[in-house]
Amino acid sequence: MSRKVKRRNPIPTFAFVVDGETEIWYLQMLKQNERGIRLNVKPKIPQKKALEDQFDLVCVLAKGEYDSVYWIVDLDAIIKESNEAISGTKTRLSCFNEMRVKLCNEYQNVRVIVNNPCLEFWFLLHFERTSKYYRSCSYVVRSLKKYLSGYEKTERFFKKRDNDIYLQLKPFLHRAIENAAALDPFDLEDPERAICEMHELFHHKEFKPCLGD
Secondary structure: OOOOOOOOOOOOEEEEEOOOHHHHHHHHHHHHHOOOOOOEEEEEOOOOOOHHHHHHHHHHHHOOOOOEEEEEEEOHHHHHHHHOOOOOOOOHHHHHHHHHHHHHHHOOOEEEEEEEOOHHHHHHOOOOOOOOOOOOHHHHHHHHOOOOOOOOOOHHHHOOOOOOHHHHHHHHHHHHHHHHHOOOOOOOOOOOOOEEOHHHHHHOHHHHHHHOO
């Protein structure tokens, strides 16, 4: 009698579409340090970083072999472009919202994560419970340096041996998730406020090892 071969569950693969290297370095360090995570993390930066190019890449990846596709969006530049738009023309915010709604309606494996103004606000929430609206990422960095001495947007800082960005933030991850969840999600009618949806990533079952669950 032949024995049934017990097949191992395939390792899920998550793709992340981002427009900057800081997101890639953070995700790489997360995967490097969280050995209990049973998934492949593949950050992607489009060759052109325009909003439309990012959107197109998300659509391509969503139709491919990836189990989940996350689009991480910094809202500060989009708001700036919208405020500078000629009156009566469609703003970048409106364009982004149309893309966001389309992705949510057409792709079950896509999640759009909005940070306002930038990823560094997620880092700051590891140390502070705040709903302060920062118009520029540079202002967030100024506050962040009170907790992360010498912080800089460089690969050297993010990947410092035995003291990389994820290791520095890890002890405060639960606090960051709670602080981010306390903020309201993206709203086209009220975009100029603090937003951080990074906590949604850690709600996925594959990221539970990060929380010690």
